[in-house]
Amino acid sequence: DQQVKQNSPSLSVQEGRISILNCDYTNSMFDYFLWYKKYPAEGPTFLISISSIKDKNEDGRFTVFLNKSAKHLSLHIVPSQPGDSAVYFCAASGNNFNKFYFGSGTKLNVKP
Amino acid sequence: NAGVTQTPKFQVLKTGQSMTLQCAQDMNHNSMYWYRQDPGMGLRLIYYSASEGTTDKGEVPNGYNVSRLNKREFSLRLESAAPSQTSVYFCASRQTGSSYEQYFGPGTRLTVT
Numbered sequence: 001d002q003q004v005k006q007n008s009p010s011l012s013v014q015e016g017r018i019s020i021l022n023c024d025y026t027n028s029m030f031d032y033f034l035w036y037k038k039y040p041a042e043g044p045t046f047l048i049s050i051s052s053i054k055d056k057n058e059d060g061r062f063t064v065f066l067n068k069s070a071k072h073l074s075l076h077i078v079p080s081q082p083g084d085s086a087v088y089f090c091a092a093s094g095n096n097f098n099k100f101y102f103g104s105g106t107k108l109n110v111k112p
Numbered sequence: 113n114a115g116v117t118q119t120p121k122f123q124v125l126k127t128g129q130s131m132t133l134q135c136a137q138d139m140n141h142n143s144m145y146w147y148r149q150d151p152g153m154g155l156r157l158i159y160y161s162a163s164e165g166t167t168d169k170g171e172v173p174n175g176y177n178v179s180r181l182n183k184r185e186f187s188l189r190l191e192s193a194a195p196s197q198t199s200v201y202f203c204a205s206r207q208t209g210s211s212y213e214q215y216f217g218p219g220t221r222l223t224v225t
Contacts, residue, residue: 004154032212043116043202043216044155089154097143097212098162099170102154 003027004092006103013110019077021106023090026071030092030101035064035075038087038105047088048075080110114138116217118203124223125193133188133220135203143206144186145170145214146178148199155202161186162208193224 005024013019023033031052036044050057050064050073057064063076077084087105119134137144142163147155147170157170161180175197177189186205190197200221204214 002154006154009152034213036216041218043204043218045216046213049213091155093212097206097208098160098168099157100145100214101171102147102156104152104154 001026002101002104003030004090004101004103006090006106008106009104010107010109013080013108015082015110015112016079019075019080019084019108019110021075021077021088021090021108023073023075023103024071025073025092025101027092027094027101028071029094031095032093032097033064033066033073034091034093034100035062036089036091036102037084038089044089077108080108082110082112084108085110116203116205116215118201118217118220120220121218122221124225125190126225127194129193130189130191131193131222132190133201133203133222134185135187135217136185137203137205137215138184139205139207139215140183141205141215142183142208144180145204145206146176146186146188147202147204148172148197149202149219150199158188158201193222195224198222198224 034049035047038044090103145160146158159178203217
């Protein structure tokens with residue numbers, strides 16, 4: 001059974017608007033959460049992360065929010081740009097970082 | 113600085129054949145990982161190596177073996193390939209310490225017929 005879930009396979013957003021990607025997890029032992037971005041025929045690249053002691057982390061246009069009680073995190077991209085069109089994976093790990101569990105990904109399409 | 117490199121980029125095998133996927137990193141990272149990506153499944157961990165000389169199973173290790181040859185190289189071997197092993201395989205590395213982001217290679221697309 002998947003411990004990290006991304007229930008929206010795809011999302012389409014107009015350029016300049018906000019993109020919100022969601023992720024849910026089931027394991028309360030997860031302490032660290034990451035978002036990766038993946039273009040076709042390339043490996044995932046790290047985008048932003050958050051630890052369980054925080055509820056928000058911001059890096060430029062990207063903000064990750066963590067709601068531990070709901071076991072839910074989200075990635076906000078503001079403003080969205082066509083170059084943001086890619087597949088986004090969320091991932092989670094316990095505090096030993098030996099095992100990372102990934103969601104199935106959300107394909108974001110930002111329309112010009 | 114090449115980062116994480118993987119060879120080959122593409123491979124077609126017949127059922128029962130064996131092969132080794134190669135991975136190397138030049139970032140002096142301690143930890144290395146092998147994942148497979150299947151449609152609708154995200155990335156699933158096959159094996160990982162927390163440091164040179166150690167390896168351990170991930171979520172889906174059956175049908176695979178690994179070797180951490182040295183700090184730079186981590187190979188994945190399929191002894192007797194099966195159609196269920198058709199997938200895209202990614203190698204990743206991570207520096208232990210305060211950073212927990214992984215750096216991924218470009219992937220190997222494997223088809224088993």
